[in-house]
Amino acid sequence: MDKIRYNRKIYLEDKPRAQAREEVLSAFDLPQKKEWIPAAAALGRITAEPVFAKVSMPFYHASAMDGVAVNAEDTYEAHEQRPLQLKKDEQFTYVDTGNAIPQEFNAVIMVENIHVIDDETIEIIEPATPWQHIRPIGEDIVQEEMLFTQGHQLRPADLGALLAAQATEVCVVKKPLVTIIPTGNELVSADASLSSGRIIEFNGTVFSAYVEDWGGQPLLHPIVKDEPEKIREALLNAADTSEIVVINAGSSAGSKDYTVHILEELGTVFTHGVATRPGKPVILGKIKEKVVVGVPGYPVSAYMALEWFVRPLICKYLGVQEPERAKLKVKLGRRIVSTMGAEDFVRMNIGYVNGQFVANPLTRAAGVTMSLVRADGLLVVPPEELGYEQGDTVEVELYRPVEEIKNAIVFSGSHDMTIDLLSSQLKNQRTDMKIVSSHVGSMAGLMAIRKGEAHVAGIHLLDPETKEYNITYVRKLLAGQDAVLYPFLKRTQGWMLPKGNPLGIEHVSDIAAKNADYANRQKGAGTRILFDLLLREAGLDADQINGYDREMFSHLSVAAEVKGNDNAAGLGIYPAARAMGLDFIPVADESYDLLMTKAFFESEKGRWLTSVIQSHAFQLEVDKIGGYAVVENPQPIYF
Numbered sequence: 001m002d003k004i005r006y007n008r009k010i011y012l013e014d015k016p017r018a019q020a021r022e023e024v025l026s027a028f029d030l031p032q033k034k035e036w037i038p039a040a041a042a043l044g045r046i047t048a049e050p051v052f053a054k055v056s057m058p059f060y061h062a063s064a065m066d067g068v069a070v071n072a073e074d075t076y077e078a079h080e081q082r083p084l085q086l087k088k089d090e091q092f093t094y095v096d097t098g099n100a101i102p103q104e105f106n107a108v109i110m111v112e113n114i115h116v117i118d119d120e121t122i123e124i125i126e127p128a129t130p131w132q133h134i135r136p137i138g139e140d141i142v143q144e145e146m147l148f149t150q151g152h153q154l155r156p157a158d159l160g161a162l163l164a165a166q167a168t169e170v171c172v173v174k175k176p177l178v179t180i181i182p183t184g185n186e187l188v189s190a191d192a193s194l195s196s197g198r199i200i201e202f203n204g205t206v207f208s209a210y211v212e213d214w215g216g217q218p219l220l221h222p223i224v225k226d227e228p229e230k231i232r233e234a235l236l237n238a239a240d241t242s243e244i245v246v247i248n249a250g251s252s253a254g255s256k257d258y259t260v261h262i263l264e265e266l267g268t269v270f271t272h273g274v275a276t277r278p279g280k281p282v283i284l285g286k287i288k289e290k291v292v293v294g295v296p297g298y299p300v301s302a303y304m305a306l307e308w309f310v311r312p313l314i315c316k317y318l319g320v321q322e323p324e325r326a327k328l329k330v331k332l333g334r335r336i337v338s339t340m341g342a343e344d345f346v347r348m349n350i351g352y353v354n355g356q357f358v359a360n361p362l363t364r365a366a367g368v369t370m371s372l373v374r375a376d377g378l379l380v381v382p383p384e385e386l387g388y389e390q391g392d393t394v395e396v397e398l399y400r401p402v403e404e405i406k407n408a409i410v411f412s413g414s415h416d417m418t419i420d421l422l423s424s425q426l427k428n429q430r431t432d433m434k435i436v437s438s439h440v441g442s443m444a445g446l447m448a449i450r451k452g453e454a455h456v457a458g459i460h461l462l463d464p465e466t467k468e469y470n471i472t473y474v475r476k477l478l479a480g481q482d483a484v485l486y487p488f489l490k491r492t493q494g495w496m497l498p499k500g501n502p503l504g505i506e507h508v509s510d511i512a513a514k515n516a517d518y519a520n521r522q523k524g525a526g527t528r529i530l531f532d533l534l535l536r537e538a539g540l541d542a543d544q545i546n547g548y549d550r551e552m553f554s555h556l557s558v559a560a561e562v563k564g565n566d567n568a569a570g571l572g573i574y575p576a577a578r579a580m581g582l583d584f585i586p587v588a589d590e591s592y593d594l595l596m597t598k599a600f601f602e603s604e605k606g607r608w609l610t611s612v613i614q615s616h617a618f619q620l621e622v623d624k625i626g627g628y629a630v631v632e633n634p635q636p637i638y639f
């Protein structure tokens with residue numbers, strides 16, 4: 001049993017990130033270790049000492065051209081009107097590019113400029129100047145010359161210079177060893193069987209990859225349980241053997257968050273809590289002379305904290321400048337609210353629509369790894385700002401090259417699995433194009449087209465009066481704007497019910513009559529509009545439906561909700577029901593169409609998109625899902 005009892009630490013500081021960074025950097029003052037490694041394997045490494053050439057290059061006078069080596073003096077008489085003949089071996093010898101020039105010669109004439117008379121004789125009509133077409137000894141590299149100073153990061157061409165100068169071994173800065181300690185009783189490896197409360201350990205692998213990318217040597221420690229003794233032992237060992245220690249999770253105020261106490265006991269804590277959202281519960285401290293960085297458990301917070309504090313430490317150790325990301329000015333598609341006094345880091349999607357870059361925030365939840373996977377850029381809201389308004393121009397840091405962002409087709413609206421298939425087919429045919437999609441529902445998709453924030457929106461909006469899909473909505477909401485509605489799919493909506501349909505639901509009235517727990521969709525979702533129509537047709541009211549106010553944001557989340565509850569019911573598409581092993585009773589066939597800006601529809605990208613939709617390969621993939629039919633010979637409707 002552990003002898004020491006730790007008080008739960010409830011209050012974290014809000015230290016400015018820049019201050020925390022300066023403090024930890026000035027506390028990190030290890031001398032660089034050096035090592036000799038083969039030059040051929042030194043890509044990306046930092047030279048620890050100046051590197052000198054051991055030999056010259058070329059090592060001898062070398063012919064720069066294919067032709068003949070001559071003595072320039074022998075050629076002075078040559079003239080267009082008085083061709084001069086030269087004798088082989090006495091007055092010339094054949095040489096190829098790179099050959100050594102025999103001592104008696106001092107110039108090369110290109111083969112194109114000689115006229116061969118016979119095996120022994122050539123003729124020239126122009127004199128050669130001394131040293132023409134000869135690469136003299138050391139033209140490129142001179143023996144003893146300094147090729148690189150210390151602190152130079154070796155690039156591919158640099159390796160060539162090292163080998164050419166016979167500097168076959170090079171003294172570089174040893175990569176700082178960064179030990180990464182994942183902690184948590186709940187953590188299991190990715191191949192373990194999962195049960196409620198178990199979390200796959202993946203932060204360690206991500207940290208290792210970042211550390212490697214930044215020039216450090218990662219060492220991923222096995223998972224450590226939330227037991228003070230185990231954490232203490234892991235920290236002490238890591239501090240003995242490595243340059244930097246990263247400990248993951250247990251950084252906040254939970255009952256098992258011991259890290260900060262153990263660090264206080266074994267060394268010093270400089271910081272517990274920085275004024276950032278996310279990433280607040282960072283711990284910075286030292287054991288002996290080794291810096292320990294405690295990063296929060298949530299992946300997004302963790303990766304950001306790693307970049308704020310571990311990357312500068314690695315760069316300082318290596319003696320290189322920290323790289324900065326490219327920046328881009330973008331227009332905000334949505335308002336962004338920020339906490340006063342804290343820096344906010346907002347992952348952004350960026351699209352290039354109608355000649356301008358428009359950015360929209362992704363989820364800000366620190367546990368959503370996919371928000372980092374999907375992000376095109378990062379908006380940093382400084383502590384003194386309360387946020388920005390929709391339409392403001394702000395600067396974002398880019399996570400991807402700007403060309404990639406410029407080439408993406410921005411897809412908005414209701415999500416459908418076929419859009420992922422379309423994405424994949426498009427990528428098959430055009431490596432320079434991709435679909436970037438955000439799933440916001442049909443109505444929000446339509447508005448995105450209206451505001452010029454998307455090229456394409458997937459919509460399925462039923463007009464309860466006309467029973468027609470999409471057209472009335474587009475006519476009403478996009479009045480006066482150039483848009484095209486491209487008929488895309490017919491798909492089947494139906495009741496999603498627990499296996500065996502225990503409540504025996506067949507009709508909307510059964511949902512009310514049997515008091516089923518209904519999993520509804522969000523306002524503006526096409527499925528919600530359909531459900532409301534079904535209610536009205538059956539003469540039912542929303543308040544007769546149990547769960548009407550609980551809103552899910554996708555077909556799959558409705559299906560997941562239904563799966564866990566024998567009393568549940570939902571409305572959605574067949575593939576979602578199938579994915580969750582649910583019963584499915586068809587209710588209506590609906591039109592899921594693609595609304596596009598006219599400019600996009602008529603652009604090269606728009607034409608590609610529609611040609612992929614019409615391709616056999618795509619339609620075959622769609623048929624495999626079931627419950628769908630791609631519209632044949634679609635007639636685009638212009639508005």
Ligand SMILES: Nc1nc2c(c(=O)[nH]1)N[C@H]1C(S)=C(S)[C@@H](COP(=O)(O)OP(=O)(O)OC[C@H]3O[C@@H](n4cnc5c(N)ncnc54)[C@H](O)[C@@H]3O)O[C@H]1N2
Pocket residue numbers: 012182183184187199200201202203204248249250251252253254257278279280281295296297298299301366367
């Ligand atoms: N009362 C308070 N609760 C929390 C606060 C707070 O200020 N007061 N801060 C929240 C914030 S913000 C964060 S971030 C988290 C940080 O929590 P910990 O660093 O203590 O980490 P855990 O609770 O152990 O884990 C949280 C979460 O992170 C994921 N995780 C952890 N380790 C890994 C790993 N190796 N690989 C993948 N994912 C990992 C996992 O989802 C955990 O559930 O605290 C809040 N709470």
Ligand code: MOO
Pocket residue numbers: 276277278279280281296298301302366367
């Ligand atoms: O600060 Mo936590 O790191 O927001 O997620």
